[in-house]
Amino acid sequence: MTADTPQTMPAALARLAADAPGLDALVTVTDRITWAGLDRASRDLAAVLAAHGVGRRTRVGLLMENGIDWAVCAFAAMRIGAVLVPLSTLSRPPELEQQLRVAAVERLVLVDGFRGRDYLEEFAELLPLGAEDGRTPRLPALRSAWRWDELRARPAPAAPYRDLAAALESRARPADDLAIMFTSGSRGLPKGVIHTHGNALRAVASGLAARSVRPEERLYIPMPFFWMGGFGGGLLTALVAGATLLTEAVPEPEQTLELLTRERATLFRGWPDQAARLAAHPRAAEADLSSLRPGSLAGVLPPELRGRPGSRANLFGMTETFGPYCGDPVDRDMPPDAWGSCGTPFEGVRVRIADPGTGEPAKPGDHGEIWVRGPNLMRGMCGRSREEVFTRDGWYRTGDLGHLGDDGRLWYHGRLDDMLKIRGVTVYPSEVEAALLGVPGVRHAFVTDLAGPDGAALLAAAVVPDRDAPLDEAGVRAALRERLSAVKVPGVLRVLAAGADVPRVASGKVDKAALQRLLAR
Template identity: 70%
Template sequence: MTTDPPVTLPAALAGAVALGPDRDALVTADARITWAGLDAASRAAASALAARGVGRRTRVGLLAGNGIDWAVCAFAVLRLGAVLVPLSTLLRAPELEQQLRVAAVERLVLVGSFRGRSYPDEFAELLPKGGRAPRLPALRSAWLLDEVLADAARFPLADALEARVRPADDLAILFTSGSRGTPKGVIHTHGNAFRAVAASLPVRRIGRDDRLYIPMPFFWTGGFAGGLLTALAAGATLLTEATPAPEDTLALLARERATLFRGWPDQAARLAAHPATAQADLSSLRPASLPALLPPGLRAAPGARANLFGMTETFGPYCGDPLDTDMPSASWGSCGTPFPGVEVSIADPSTGRPVPQGEHGEIRVRGPHLMRGICGRSREDVFTPDAWYRTGDLGHLDRSGRLWNHGRLDDMLKINGATVYPSEVESALTSLPGVHAAHVTSLDGPDRPVLAAAIIPAHHAPLTEPALRDAARAILSPFKIPRILRILAPGSDIPRTPTGKPDLPALRTLLTP
C-alpha cells in the first residue's frame, strides 16, 4: 500500500520532522539546521509575519541569497497560506519594479546587502514611505530579513492560518523568461508543486539518506523546486551556498559527504577543471550526479542518460529516465519518458493538430503538475480549450514514448532555405574533442541569415577555427556548419538573462564581426 505524498508546505514539513527531527535539513559553509529546527524557526517567523499583517493570499516578495534565513522566511510565508514571490539578487531597479508590479507584491522582505550591493539604498525610490509606494500601488511594506527573523513574538493567528492551507492555494509566483521574451510570473499551487516534485524523485534518485548539493539560487525554479522543496519532499539534506567559489564548494562537498551533485552541467565541468578538485575527496558522490565530477569508471557514455527536461511552468522537470541507468541505445540523447501524471503531445504549431509519431512539432503538456496560470493572463490565453499548455519547445516522441528536444519554436532557423535546429548543431559541436560547450544562433548576413556559434573550449584544449571546421564537416551537413565561429576563453560563459537563460541579443552582439 502506498501513501500519497503531502501536497501542502505545512504537511510536507510535518512529514519531514516526523521522519527525522534531528536530521540535517539545510547545510551551508558555516551553518546548519535540522528539520525540527527549521520547523521551529519558520513557525516563529510565521508569527512575526502574521503580527505584521501577512495573511492568507498575501503576496510576499523575498530578495536574499541562498541560506538558512531564506528557507526560514520562505517556509514562514507558506505556512500562513501567503504567496511567496522569490526575487533574483541579480535584478536592477527597473527589473525589480517590473516584477513587483506584475506579481502585485504587497509585502517585501529583503536583506540589507548582498555581494557588495545595498538593496535598501539601491531600491529606495521603489520602497514604501509612510505606507505608500507611489510607483507600486500594491506594495504596502518593506522589511529587512534579519529584523523579521529577530521578531519571534507568538501570534496565535499564525497557527490558525496554517491549519487552513489547502492544496489548491497558491504557493509561489516564479519569474521566468525565454531567451527573447520579457519575464512572466508563473503561478503554482501547493498541490501542483509538491506533486511535480514527488513525481521527479524516483528518476532523480533522491531519498531521505541523500545529501544533495544544488548551486542554483533559490529564486530560480532549479534551486527552489529542484533543491529546497526536493529536500523537503524527500526528507533529505540540502547543501547550498550563497556565493559559490570552487575551493569553498569542494570543501563543502567533501566535509558533508555529498551524495548527489545536480545543477547545470557547465558548473560541474568548471569545478572539475579546477586544480583543487584532484585533491578533494568526492568519493561519496553517486552515479546520479553530474558526470564531470564522477571518476571515469562511474561516468556514462555521452547521451546514455536522459537529459532531464522541464520548465518553470511545470515546476521543474516533467520528463526523464533514472539518472543512474543507461537508456536503450536507440534513445541516447533523448530527454527520457514523461513522468506519471504528465501528458505530452506533439502538435503542428500552425494548426494545433497532433502530428504522426516521430515527426517534429511543438511540445504540449497537460496534467495536475502544471502551473495554475500566469500573472495578468486569462486561462483561455494560457491553455488550449482542452487544457494543453503550448510550451514553445520543438520536439518529437519516438516509438518508445521518449521525448526528444529540438530547441525553441522561435529559435528554429532558416539557413539557405533549409531548416536548422540550433540544439542539433550545438550537440554536434559539443561532441567534438576539446569542445566544452557550444551556443548557436543566427546573424543577419548581406543578403540572408547566416549561422554563428560561440565555442567554449574544455580546459587547456588547443582549439583553432580551421581545425574545428574540419572536424565539424565530418558530422554536419554543409549548411549546418556555422559560417561565423568565435572561440571563447576556457571557463568563460555566454551572456545570460537574469533568469539564467542565454541572452540571444547579447550573444548576437558578441558574435557580430
C-alpha cells in the same frame, strides 16, 4: 506522488520534522539547521507575520541570498497560506518594480544588501521601508517593506497570534496558491507563474526517481532559491525526498570543495562549467569527493562513474511545469538509440506534438511544438486569463520544439522562435549543438544565426573546448561535415577559451542578442 504523500507545504514539513527530526535540512558553508529546527523557526516567524497582517493569499516577496534565513522566511509564509514570491538578488530597480507590480506583492522582506550592493539605498525611492501601511502610486498593492534583520528581531507575539497562525496553517489545501515564480527566455519580459501546493509537490515527487534523489541524500545545488533550480530542484526536493540540501550564496571553488568534502555530498547538481572549474582547481586532487555517486555532473566524477557522452537523459522542464516533467534516471545510461533524448514523460504528464500553425497533432515522429498537460502544470500566470494561457482543452503550448520517438521518449529541438531558416532549409540549433558536442574536445556548444552581408541568414556557433583540447575552427568544421549536411555546418564558428562562457541573462539562459554580437565580432 504516492497516496500518502502530503499535498500541502505545512503537512509535508510537519511530517518530515516528526519522522526525521535530527536530519539536516539545509547546510551552508557556515550554518546548518535540522528539519525539526526549520519547523520550529518557521512556526515562530509565521506567528510574527500573522501578527503583522500576513495571512491566506497575502503575496509576500522575498529578496534574500541563499541560506537558512531564506528557508525560514519562505516556509513561515507558505505554512500560513501566504503566497511566496521569490525575487532575484540580481534585480535592478526597474526590474524589481516590474516584478512587484506584476505579482501584486503586498509585503516584502529583504536583506540590506548582497554582493556589494546596498538594496536599502538602491530601492529607497521604490519601497515603503519601515512602514506598516505605506502604499505608493507606483506600487499600489505594496503595503510594507521589512528589513529581515528587524523582522527576525521582533519579540514573539502573544498567544492569540500563535493560535491565529496555527488556524491559518490548518486551513491549507492542495489547491491553494503556493508561490509565484518569475521566468523569462532569452528575450521578452518575465512572466509571473502561479503554482499551488498540490501541483508543486506533485511535480517534485514525480521527478525524484529520474533525478536519482533518495531519502537522506546529501544534495548539493548552488542555484539561487529565486530560480526554479534552487527552489523546486533544491529546497523542495530535499523536503519531499527527506534529504539534506547543501548550498552556497556565492560559490567559490575552494570553498565548494571544502563543503562537498566536509558534508560528504552524494549528488552534485551545480552548473557544468562550475564542475569543470572545480575539477581544474589546484585543491581538487586533495579533496575527498568519493561520496559522490552517479547522477552527479560528470566533471566532478571519476571516469569510471561517468556516463558515455550523450547516454544520460537531458532532464527537460520549465518553470511552468515546476521543473522537469520528462526524463529517465540520470544515474544510468539509456538505450543507445535514445541517446540525446530528454527521456520519458513523468507519470501523469501528457505530451503532445502539434503543428505550430494549426495546432493539429503532428504525425508520429514529426517535429512540432511541445504541448503539455497534467497535474504538475501551473495554475496560471499573473495578469492573464486562463484562455490566454491554456487551450480550450487544458493544454499548455510551451513554445518548445521537439518530437516523440517510437518509444515515447521526448526529443528537444529548440525554441519555436529559435527555429532557423538557412538558405531556405529549416535548421534546429539543438541538432547542430548536439553534433558539435559529439566532436572530440568540445565541452559546450551554442548555435544561433547572424545576418550575412547580403541580408541572408548565416548559421553561427561558439564552442568551448575541454581543458587542453587542441581545437581549431577548421578541425571542428571538418568533423561536422562528417555528421551534418553542408547547410547545417556553421558559416561562422568561434572556438572560445577553455573555461569560458557565453553571455547570459539573469535567469541563467543564453543571452541570444549578446551571443550574436560576440559571434559578429
